[in-house]
Amino acid sequence: MKKLDYEKLLMIPGPTMVPNNVLTSMANPIIGHRTKEYSELxxxxxxxxxxxxxTKNDVYLITGSGTSAMDMAISxxxxxxxxxxxxxxxxxGERFCKIAxxxxxxxxxxxxxxxxxxKPEEVREILEKNPDIKVVTVVHNETSTGVRNPIKEIGDIVKEYNALYVVDTVSSLGGDYVNVDKFNIDIxxxxxxxxxxxxPGMAAISVSEKAWDVISKTETKSFxxxxxxxxxxxxxxxxxPYTPSVSLTYAMNEALEMVLDEGLENRFKRHEKLAKATRAGLEAMGIELFAKEGARSVTVTSAKYPKGIVDSEFRELLAxxxxxxxxxGQAQVSGKIFRIGHMGKAREYHILGTLGAVEMAFRELGYDVNSGIDAAKEILRI
Ligand SMILES: Cc1ncc(COP(=O)(O)O)c(C=O)c1O
Known part of the structure; x- marks a missing residue:
């Protein structure tokens, strides 16, 4: 297998770049998973x-990707x-439909x-007409389109009904404001x-009292x-219950420590600033954003390709x-949009570098764009 001769910047919406101390934590010795040391970890x-x-709710770690936790929530x-x-x-969001x-x-x-x-009010209308709805699912940060959904407002509505509120925060937790208890999130x-x-490789799930009550009355469908x-x-x-990835547990521990050290508020602000700079830079270039104003994610920015730009050519050049x-883009927007992830350890210099490279790539592919760097700098320097 060809080895990488240099590290590429991962400006995709996951997996994201991993800080060195998180990476090296995985070089710790493998300990037995039925030992006091592992239990403490x-x-x-x-x-x-x-x-x-x-949250004060129960939380579990799963050795599996984000989808394993989505599957656990539904099954x-x-x-x-x-x-x-x-x-x-x-x-x-479609994935939740498929799992269900x-x-x-x-x-x-x-x-x-x-x-x-x-739109939260549309959720209310459906719940009014269908009081027997058992579970409501929503994706906080719809990574495929760069859209943030109003999970607090939807949670305020769902709590008035019997249904469980299941929220996917795979691409927002630790970067955008999520408050499981205040938002009434059951899972x-x-x-x-x-x-x-x-x-990649680990998922987490939180479970409320109300959810436990439903789980206790539901047939177990997965081993x-x-x-x-x-x-x-x-x-x-x-x-x-089964052998966990010991190495990933070390990594999660270290990564969460870094999240808490930076402080959640600071982290949310950093993500918001990077998102604003990315949007401003692209718009200054003359590139149209895909997500509607007011609905835009703070962890991933989606933008429409100008006419004539071929997705694979653009991304290969950049890479x-x-x-x-x-x-x-994915599914119905495949080939029509590109997405820049600015989450996790992303900083100002990653945004400036990416905007600069996007600008050069568009020009090389024959689409004349303005420079977006100054517009991004205006936001980043504050
Ligand atoms: C919002 C969201 N939900 C679920 C998933 C699925 O996670 P995984 O690929 O880790 O199974 C992703 C992955 O990109 C995601 O962005």
Whole structure:
């Protein structure tokens, strides 16, 4: 296999760049997962995770990607024929629909245009008409479109009904404001490889009292993702039911420590500033943003390709000539948009470098753009 001769800038919306001390923490010796040392590491990591989730609810770590936590959320709360309201405006909202369909739920879709955010009052209308909805799902930060959904406002509505509120914060937790308890989130899922800036491969889930009540009345449909097994083992021994990735637990612990050291408020402000600078830079170049104003994510910016630019040519040029990875669009917006991730350990110089390279790449591909750097600098220097 060809080895990388230099590290590329990961300006994709995950996996993101990982700080060195998080990487080197994985060189710690592998310890037995049924030892006091591992239990202490796990407990400490979970306690840190609770602070980042801002919750007193139970929290578990799963050795698996973000999707494993989404699957755990649905498979443990939904029986065949149960009504699940999925709020979708992108690929990851769609994923919740697909998972719910696997478990034979009666899925009600509240679809919004890709690029726009969800409308809380529409959620209320559907809940009014369908008081038997058991679960409502929403993706906080729809990574595929660069849209932020109003999860606090939706949570205020869902709490007036019986339904459980399930929120995906895979690409927002640790970068944008998420307060599980204040937002009335019954089940919150996240992943390691985005704003938390740990390597991919670990997920986390929080579970409220109300959710436990539903889980206790739901048939268990998964073996690996049976949340009761996680609860039982953690309560009795502070362990995971199956062999966890010990190395990733070290990494999560270190990464969460860094999140808490920086301070959640500071981290949210940094992400917001980087997002504003990225948007300003692209707009100054004459590139149109994809997500609607007021609905834009602070962790990933989506922008429309100017006419004539071929997605693969643009991204290959950026990656191979300038060493910067950005993402393309997914599903219905594939080839139409590109996405710049600015989350986790991203800093001002990453944004300036990326905007500079984007500008050069567009010019080389024959599309004459203005420079976006000055507009970004105006925001970054404040
Ligand atoms: C919002 C969101 N949800 C879920 C996922 C799925 O996570 P994973 O790829 O870690 O399974 C992603 C990954 O990009 C995501 O951005």
């Amino acid at each position: 796990l407990e400490d990591t979970i306690e840190k995770m609770k602070k980042v989730f801002m 443990n709360t939904v029986d065949k024929g149960d009504k699940v309201l999925t709020i979708t405006n992108g690929n990851f 369909e696997v478990y034979k739920a009666d899925v009600i879709r509240l679809e919004n245009e890709w690029g726009d955010d969800a 919150c899922v996240t992943g390691s490889q985005k704003c938390i800036a740990a390597p 690996y993702l049976d949340i009761n097994a996680y609860k039982k083992r953690y309560e009795s021994k502070k362990e995971t 191979n000539k300038y060493g910067i990875l950005v993402a393309g």
